Amino acid sequence: MTDRDTIATLVKETLVREAKLPMPATELADTLSFNGDVSVNSLGFIRAVIALEDELEIETSDEALMQARFNTVGELVDFFVAAVAGREAAE
Amino acid sequence: MTGEKRILLPASEMPTHWYNILADLDFDLPPDLPPPGRSDSGTGFTLQVPMELVRQSLSKKRWIEIPAPVREAYLAWRPTPFIRATGLEKALDTPARIYFKYEGDNTSGSHKLNTAIAQAYYYHRSGVKRLVTATGAGQWGTAVAVGCNMFGLGCRVYMVGSSYRAKPYRRTIMGLYGAEVISSPDPRTASGRRFLAEHPEGHGNIALAIAEALDETVERDDTRFCIGSGEPYSILHQTVFGLEARRQMEIAGHYPDIVIGSLGAGSNFGGMTIPFLADNFAGKRAVRCVSVEPTACPKLTRGEYRYDFTDSSGVTPMEKMYTLGHDFATPDIHAGGLRYHATSKLVSALYDRGLVEAVAYPQSHIFESGAAFLRHEGILPAPESAHAVHGAIMEAIAAREAGEARTILFCLSGHGYFDLAAYQSHLDGNITDVTITDAEIAAALARVPVAEPAE
Numbered sequence: 001m002t003d004r005d006t007i008a009t010l011v012k013e014t015l016v017r018e019a020k021l022p023m024p025a026t027e028l029a030d031t032l033s034f035n036g037d038v039s040v041n042s043l044g045f046i047r048a049v050i051a052l053e054d055e056l057e058i059e060t061s062d063e064a065l066m067q068a069r070f071n072t073v074g075e076l077v078d079f080f081v082a083a084v085a086g087r088e089a090a091e
Numbered sequence: 092m093t094g095e096k097r098i099l100l101p102a103s104e105m106p107t108h109w110y111n112i113l114a115d116l117d118f119d120l121p122p123d124l125p126p127p128g129r130s131d132s133g134t135g136f137t138l139q140v141p142m143e144l145v146r147q148s149l150s151k152k153r154w155i156e157i158p159a160p161v162r163e164a165y166l167a168w169r170p171t172p173f174i175r176a177t178g179l180e181k182a183l184d185t186p187a188r189i190y191f192k193y194e195g196d197n198t199s200g201s202h203k204l205n206t207a208i209a210q211a212y213y214y215h216r217s218g219v220k221r222l223v224t225a226t227g228a229g230q231w232g233t234a235v236a237v238g239c240n241m242f243g244l245g246c247r248v249y250m251v252g253s254s255y256r257a258k259p260y261r262r263t264i265m266g267l268y269g270a271e272v273i274s275s276p277d278p279r280t281a282s283g284r285r286f287l288a289e290h291p292e293g294h295g296n297i298a299l300a301i302a303e304a305l306d307e308t309v310e311r312d313d314t315r316f317c318i319g320s321g322e323p324y325s326i327l328h329q330t331v332f333g334l335e336a337r338r339q340m341e342i343a344g345h346y347p348d349i350v351i352g353s354l355g356a357g358s359n360f361g362g363m364t365i366p367f368l369a370d371n372f373a374g375k376r377a378v379r380c381v382s383v384e385p386t387a388c389p390k391l392t393r394g395e396y397r398y399d400f401t402d403s404s405g406v407t408p409m410e411k412m413y414t415l416g417h418d419f420a421t422p423d424i425h426a427g428g429l430r431y432h433a434t435s436k437l438v439s440a441l442y443d444r445g446l447v448e449a450v451a452y453p454q455s456h457i458f459e460s461g462a463a464f465l466r467h468e469g470i471l472p473a474p475e476s477a478h479a480v481h482g483a484i485m486e487a488i489a490a491r492e493a494g495e496a497r498t499i500l501f502c503l504s505g506h507g508y509f510d511l512a513a514y515q516s517h518l519d520g521n522i523t524d525v526t527i528t529d530a531e532i533a534a535a536l537a538r539v540p541v542a543e544p545a546e
Contacts, residue, residue, distance in 0.1 A: 020545070034136055041125035043408050045136055046145055062141045066217035069312075070136040 002084050007056070008077045014051050015076070019044030030074030038073065058083045096177060098339045100170035107157060110330040112365045112437070113323065114153035115372045118444070120323070120436050121411035124398055127540050139308060139315055141217040144210070147324040155327065157209075164208045164241060168197040171332060173339035178467035180487070187490035188345060189483055191503045192336040192363065193470065198264075201473065201505030202359055203234035203319060206328035210317045211238030220313040221245035225275065225300035227355075228427035228475060229254055229261030230505055231319035236270035245314075246270040247307070249277065249300040254427045261509050275300035282306050282404050296421045297431050302404035320356030321401065321410075321435035329362025332502070337366045340500065347378055349486050351501035353478035354382035354391065354449070355428050357435035363502040364447065371446070380447040382438070383482035385457070387422040387525045390415050390434050391442055391449035393532060398542040399433055409542050412439040416535025422525040424454050425513040426474040432535075450482060453524035457481050458517040461507065473505040474513055 012025035019040045021028070032038050053059055060083055070076045113120070147155060157165070176189040194202035214222060222244050226232030232248035239246035248270050255262065255274040262272045276283035276295045282302035286293060301318070308316045319325065340346060350367050352360035364380040371378055384391060390413045399414040401407045414433035415421075421430040433439075441447045454474070461477030463484070464470065472480050479501040490497040507514065516522055 040136070041408075042136070042139070043123050043125050046138075049138075049142070050145070050149070060142060062143055062213070062217040065142055066138050066219060066315075068137070076136075 002088070004077070004081050007081050007084055010055060011052060011077045011080050012073065014055065015040070015048045015073070018048040018051055028073055030072065030077060032073045034071060034073075052080055056080060056084055056087075058087045095343070096175055098173040098342050100335060100339060102166055102170070104338060105162070105165060105170045106331050106334045107162065108154040109157060109327045110334055110366055110369060111147070111150055111153055111155055111327055112368065114151045115369055118440070120440055122544055124409045124542050124544065126400065126406055126409060127542060137312070141213040143213050144322075144324045147327055148322055157331070158212060161209050161212050165205070165331065169331070170335045171196060173336060173343070174468070175343070176468050179464065179484070182463070182467045183484065183487050183491065185487040185491040186494065186496040187487040188496065188498045189487055190340065190343065190347070190498070190500045191483070192332055192339070192500070193503045194332055195470070195473070195476070195503060195506035199230060199234040199237050200509065201230040201234065202329060202332060202362060202502070203231045203505075204237060205331050205362070206319070206325045206358060207231070207234035207238040208241060209328045210325075211235070211242045211244060214315055214317065215242035215244055219244065219315045221247070221311070221315075222317050223247045223249070223304045223307045223314050224317050224319070225249045225297060225304045226319070227251050227254060227297040227300070227430055228473065229258050229265070229509065230428060230473065230475075232270070232272065233261060233265050233268070234319075235317060236265040236268035239270065240268040247304075248272045249275040249303045251275055251295055251297055251300050251427055251430075253294050253423050257512050258509050275303050277303060280306045286403075294423055296403070297427070298403035298417055301402035305402065305404065305407070320358040320431070321433075323435070323437050325358045326361035326365065326435060326437055329358045330365050331362070333363050333366035336363065336500065336502075345498045346376060347500040348497040349379045349381060349499045351381045351383060351479050351482040351486065351499065353429060353475050353482075353504065354384045354434055354438070355475065356431045356433070357438040359502055359504040361435065361438055368441070368446065381482055381486070382442075382447060382449045383478040384449065384451045385424055385426055385429050385478065386451045386453045387424045387527060388415070388430050388432070389451045389527065390432065392451045393527070394433065395536055396439060396443050397539065399539050401433070410436045412436045413442060414536070414539070415532055416539050418538060419532070419535035422527070424525065425510065425516075425522075426454065426457070426478065428473075428475040429478065450485075452478065452481055455522045455524050458514070458522050460484050462514065462517060470503065471507040471514070472503055473507040474510055476502070476504045477507070479503065
């Protein structure tokens, strides 16, 4: 089973790379808010989701993704932790 | 050659997959860019477009399966007729063979339904409860109203004010399908108030109507915006009719020398020509693909290939496309669906590489040809579609002058029975042409921020 820390590291590294954030992934704390602490545009966000789908070998549910609102980095990590758990449960 | 006037396909020959041209291009489309100096994450992130549509816009898979519920819906009117315009050929005394694919024979009256139903399906599957959109001439708004009704979604349509007033029966049909229709500009939206403060007598255009529709998605969690024409997934969905036409052309025993489509944001032109471009790419053919745009909105023939916003608000992601500038004041022509300030990044990239051609004509010529088409073929084209009719007539005349039996194919993308006020103006001699100066275009382009990818 993939642990949360591993997924969190991957999510943060991908977000920094795809959204071109000016800080290293190690400084991207779960508590940081998308409403002021971290400046991400929607295109960078979509690129990060697509890259994470590839790297984690998952296909996110359109419904789960469309209905979610991500306020913090931690909420985004939690979303992918749940998606990976769903894939592993199905295997 | 069959010599038949109308070539119909059985339901079993309706395409099961859309054709994705991105698989066969030897270049990538330029990436979209965020608007300069702006982050979108003021209130956290919600996704605006279903990931399946995002994937379709980026995919390199050549064939993308049409979902079963969408195929089932298509069968209500597809496959559509393919007709030889023998009456027009005779009237023009041309050796050219003129064929047209007719996409107006459905409840919305245009090709727009092909993607509206697909988009409504994907939004519904994503749990979205309500769609908001913008429409120029009313064809896209009607198509979205049909799609929303089919999948149980609420629907609001911002309709460009001049069309709203000129086409009351478009509003009626949208209303019958359960949609609420708002005249744009509307003082209740932030974009509408901003526009009206600057232009108290302004008529607005499709770029403003899009901005007003987008305002709503910021305010309501249950609502998403869907777009009619410019995105690659929208053009992908429209390949269903180009693929049918290619098969019907084969049955007719000819292959087109020239394929023609009218050009707004690009889905009609792309849907018609892209399956034939695939044959060009494969080295099998050398068909000319010709887009026809109004001289009053000449994005390909006089615009600039650069990054610009996709609506008038200046806050959307920027796309690299042929544009006249996102706040270009498009003259109030009757072909409202062709008044968009730019054309899609896909069609723009094809044009930039010389893979497709572009011509522009004034609306007085367009209405002459639209009326002639009615007299000789018995179908009244929408003013947008009459651009393709006129392009075909000009090519047929050129074939006559060259003494060559060229084969011409065009898409009659919609009927004009909601456009009778415009045709009455034609009968009354009141259709006027507008001249756009280079200075007007340059001034609008000067207001577009300069943007290029960092790498």
